[in-house]
Amino acid sequence: MQPHTNDAPLDGNAAGGLLSELFAFDVTTASVICEGCETQGEVAQARVYGGTMGALLRCAHCDTVMIRLVHTPHGFWLDMRGARSFFVKPPAE
Amino acid sequence: MAQPPISRGFRGRKPPVQSDRIPPGQHLVHDFPVLSAGPTPHAPLSEWSFSLDQGGKALKEWSWEEFNALPQTRLKTDIHCVTTWSKLDTQWRGVSIDDLLKAAGLAEPPGDFTMAHCDGDYTTNVPVDDLAxxxxxxxxxxxxxPLAPEHGGPARLLVPHLYFWKSAKWIRTLEFLDSDEPGFWEQLGYHIYGDPWQEQRYAGD
Amino acid sequence: MIRNGSDSAVPRRLQWQTAEVSGLIDETPRVRSLVLTLPDWPGHKPGQHVDIRLTGEDGYRAQRSYSIASAPESENVMLTVERIEDGEVSPYLSIDVRKGDKFELRGPIGGHFVWTSALQGPLFLIAGGSGVAPLMAMLRHRAAAKNKAPATLLYSSRAFEDIIYRTELERLAAMGDGLKIVHTLTRQQPAGWAGGARRIDRAMLESEGFPPAARPRIFICGPTRLVESASQIMLDLGHEANLIKTERFGPTGG
Known part of the structure; x- marks a missing residue:
């Protein structure tokens, strides 16, 4: 995703490359239930913030931080406490 | 891939500067980059408050008007962002932590550590010795x-001798703690203390 | 042959590979397209993006995402880069880079903002500035697949000379296969300009788009402000949320 120096967020699909370093499937097409407002939505439609220190995916409805990702020289950090659950469709045949 | 291709002629940003005012691995900027972990809050000042807390209770709370009536401190200082930019001779005005403690009637800080709580669910931890x-x-x-919203206005913490993520934007509460607890970025691989001169960027540095 | 792209049954781990610049096309004074040759490209779907990573001689690295502008049917992968003043990567890609230069690339990425000819219904594409790039991949794919379903591109640029892919868009619209192109110029219009002369607004979206009953698939790509206002208007006009896909473009660290 693009590190951006503006405070405008990008869509969740922008984090696809970063998430692919951790997951074997395309997380951006999964749906996620936000821990803050219990809304279900596609990861691709969440808001991505803070590309320079790490990536944050916030709920498009209530701004709750659902996923935090930080890539340091020592490894990958992932926090998903704001995401209650994911629904992943199997890849198309 | 073991050996990435060199992109001929790609330099990116300017190389790190050798200077006794620029910590290792930093480069100098003249603008003021904006780094945000969330949407910029635009709540009216009439709804703004700032408090010193301990154990979930406010020791003292100020409205915007009351806060601005506190003794003012001016500070000219250099700031250093963990994303490697440094900015020299920035000029700030606000209320020192010493004056806040005094105004709250506290002779001593009520804990050795603090957690700054901000609009947008951002937190960061700073030892009291680095504030008082x-x-x-x-x-x-x-x-x-007046501090612009994208730079943390109406009020941000300023701890210029630590990496700038410790200078939390949109601060609303400073909570006193007996032990050090990691904040928003400190839980996710960033250094618990963040001294730019020791290049303490990440946990394990 | 249309390749499988990210649809393949076995999930494929993204790997960095070395892209070589095999062609350069100046699109506008501020925008350049890069044609890339890739050793191992699984194919893509229109709307997907790639990550690219540059490494300087001193080891300094920078990474950015760019939409793919070429159709899956095309032999090469094309990216379109708009120069952002004071940017770190886009001035390099839009000015300095030469044929034969190499950098790392991984992709294709993203399964959300995609359209293929197999999808039913009319297609309504809404673009601002260089946000037209992934939508161009859709239009190129549509033409290659000989899809005749009605399609409209509503495209906002600052001035006439800032219109990216202008002659190719004219050619596509002249094919008579149900594609309509509507330009609007927000800052400056040439004498005798017959297109729009203001930002994309409700009246424009209502008159140029399809009625909600036609269930068009709607793709909006551009600056945040355009994406937010256009997607909200489309919802207000009664279009279903799950038919509206958005992708925000910078302004970024470039």
Missing amino acids: GGKGMVATHFEGE
Whole structure:
């Protein structure tokens, strides 16, 4: 995703490359239930913030931080406490 | 891939500067980059408050008007962002942590550590020794103007001798703690203390 | 042959590979397209993006995402880069880079903002500035697949000379296969300009788009402000949320 120096967020699909370093499937097409407002939505439609220190995916409805990702020289950090659950469709045949 | 291709002629940003005012691995900027972990809050000042807390209770709370009536401290200082930019001679105005403690009637800080709580669910941890003794303030003005929302206005913590993520934007509460607890970025691989001169960027540095 | 792209049954781990610049096309004074040759490209779907990573001689690295502008049917992968003043990567890609230069690339990425000819219904594409790039991949794919379903591109640029892919868009619209192109110029219009002369607004979206009953698939790509206002208007006009896909473009660290 693009590190951006503006405070405008990008869509969740922008984090696809970063998430692919951790997951074997395309997380951006999964749906996620936000821990803050219990809304279900596609990861691709969440808001991505803070590309320079790490990536944050916030709920498009209530701004709750659902996923935090930080890539340091020592490894990958992932926090998903704001995401209650994911629904992943199997890849198309 | 073991050996990435060199992109001929790609330099990216300017190389790190050798200077006794620029910590290792940093480069100098003249603008003021904006890094945000969330949407910029635009709540009216009439709804703004700032408090010193302990154990979930406010020791003292100020409205915007009350906060601005506190003694003002001016500070000219250099700031260093963990994303490797440094900015020299920035000028700030606000209320020092010493004056906040005094105004709250506290002779001693009620804990050795603090957690700054901000609009947008952002937190960061700073030891009291790095705030008291003239080291930190809650800043409301930058370069003589009210602090712009994208830079943390109406008020941000200012701890200029640590990496700038510790100078939390949109601060609303400073909570006193007996032990050090990691904040928003500190839980996710960033250094618990963040001294730019020791290049403490990440946990394990 | 249309390749499988990210649809393949076995999930494929993204790997960095070395892209070589095999062609350069100046699109506008501020925008350049890069044609890339890739050793191992699984194919893509229109709307997907790639990550690219540059490494300087001193080891300094920078990474950015760019939409793919070429159709899956095309032999090469094309990216379109708009120069952002004071940017770190886009000035390099839009000015300095030469044929034969190499950098790392991984992709294709993203399964959300995609359209293929197999999808039913009319297609309504809404673009601002260089946000037209992934939508161009859709239009190129549509033409290659000989899809005749009605399609409209509503495209906002600052001035006439800032219109990216202008002659190719004219050619596509002249094919008579149900594609309509509507330009609007927000800052400056040439004498005798017959297109729009303001930002994309409700009246424009209502008159140029399809009625909600036609269930068009709607793709909006551009600056945040355009994406937010256009997607909200489309919802207000009664279009279903799950038919509206958005992708925000910078302004970024470039």
